[in-house]
Amino acid sequence: MTLQTIKDKLSSVQCLNREEALYLLTQTDLLTLGQLADEQRKRRHPNGQVSFVVDRNVNYSNVCCCKCRFCAFYCDENDAKAYLLSYDEIFAKVQELVDHGGTQLLMQGGVHPSLTIEWFEELFQQLSQCFPRVQIHSLSPAEIIQIAQLSKLSVKECLTRLQAAGLKSIPGGGAEVLVDEVRQHISPNKIGWRQWADVMEQAHDLGMNTTATLMFGCGETPEQLVEHMFRVREMQQNSHNKAGGFTAFISWSFQPNNTELGGTTATGCDYLRVVALSRLVLDNIDNIQASWVTQGDKMAQVALRFGANDLGGTMLEENVVAATGVAFRMTQQQLIELARAVGFTPVRRTTGYQVLETY
């Protein structure tokens, strides 16, 4: 294995294999890896645009059956902090999003022990009626599976009904690391990687777009991290003839504060390596997001030169990362300036990556 063979493959648009990816992750110096990713990003996004969406995370409930060891957000149903937002509360939050020019609603909760599909159907129908310009980009695969089970539906039936009610796309949360050995360690009560993939594949079949995430730095090996990326890559390849697919890949590092898992957090170099590698491995996914919410604005700028081309959402509200005490906040104007300061053209986009406004 030499770096030259990898470079040759990349310049002749061939995809990398697992061994080459592992070599890049563990044996290649940071600047070389970054430069390769930067070149790939330029090839795919030659116009120098960096996109973002105006959105809000609404966490409808913090009650969760999974109790993942990396999570600082969840609680028990009878905990004093437990909550379930009412429709009125959710509507008020979405109204506020609309007032800010928002176009995406990212609703996620815990994996709630009793909410069945009717609660979501009714909510999505009402939201779609009141706020037709807001795309409902909600519910991670773990929640979909829970709703299906509680409602005695197949995943396909569940997705079909939610889609009919107004669910347009699915965020890629809950992927963490898509290797069951890792999941056993960090989230033993959560769905396995195959179930995660199954929900995404069925959503793609139904013409829905989704994203894929990676939470790294939680004790996984470099091989497992590479495996995660290839599993996502292969799913995307299989969705080739489908109406939907992954629009973006988003990695962030495990934030240990207030979690059972604890430990240290990934370093700046770790983060840039993962972002850069994801750009190189995932040659069939257009957009790689930089996570300013976990890394801060300065690292997000650097990530834009290490393969990323998107800043995700403005996140008018964010609660899950904030529960770990890491609370970077950005306004739309700050995101625009962040991208501009490093020579990119900031654009506001839809959930489906259509440009709405260029700055």
Added chain:
Amino acid sequence: MSDIIARVRAKIDNNERISDAEALQLFESDDLFGIGQLASSVNQRKNGDRVLFNVNRHINYTNVCVNQCRFCAFSKEPGESGGYTYNLSQILEKAAEANAAGATELHMVGGLHPELPFEFYLRMMATIKANNPHMKIKAFTAVEIDYFAKISQLPVEEVISELKRLGLDSTPGGGAEILCAQVRNQICPEKISGERWLEVTEKIHTGGLKSNATMLFGHVESYADRVDHMAKLRALQDKTGGFQSFIPLAFQPDNTRIPNAKGPGGIDSLKTLAISRIYLDNFQHIKAYWIMLGLKIAQVALCFGVNDLDGTVVEEKIGHDAGADSPQQLEKQEIIRQIRNAGKIPVERDTLYQHIRVYDDIAND
């Protein structure tokens, strides 16, 4: 490869120093990786894979200051609420804590206090040293030294020799900000001029003490101002050889009075550190001060030519009053982890850059 990168590469290979014009072109280039690779190879030649750190404690003995620099969120005017001045026993207590925590250095800087006499500083020096004979004291910027000369009506040379006699081991590089007058008029009009800063620093060096040199960047200055700043430092270093490290400080805008200044972005910080490594061929060390850069950027900078990561600081006030979101202190083990994670070998150093311990074997930590 862009022209400027190729030209600088050729110069580095021939051991020639780069010109001011070339440094400016590097700042204007967006070839982040080309610049990083140049800096990295310069550093590799000078320092190999070793990255230094030291275990120190900052003591900001007063925040009361007769200057009111616009970029500073730390200072208080005399009489203003929130002003504080540690007395000697408080300072000694902090020094003792530092000693107990394994610190080898005290980093002491403060405001220009309107009432404390020069004797106070002499007594402070003598008492700390008497109580902590093995601790190195790095204290007082050129701005403070100049101020001591004014309040004591002694020549600067004598101020330096007195402090040195009583225990001062080296001086930090603060107060340099940006040396050119036009920028100083905007950000710190009351502070000593750039010429005076260089003059006092030269006297520090000729008086037998080493110092560092800082550069506060990312406010109102231009790239040309940064190059001019580094040019003056490089020229003085040619003359005295008294600088140990160059420390670019990322401006923190919160609670300061420079309208619209945002502080440098992540890429600007990395480029500035890298270009300083390339340009300052007569400086042995380039230091990333993570308190102001942020720990993640500071660690990434180790791949952009930086060979010194400062530090296991305890109780830092100046950067945090200006909104720095970095933690207050870092455990030594965490510093070591950060350095290793960047593919480097951690070396604990003392104030004078003597190696205390090389952490080259993870099994022996």
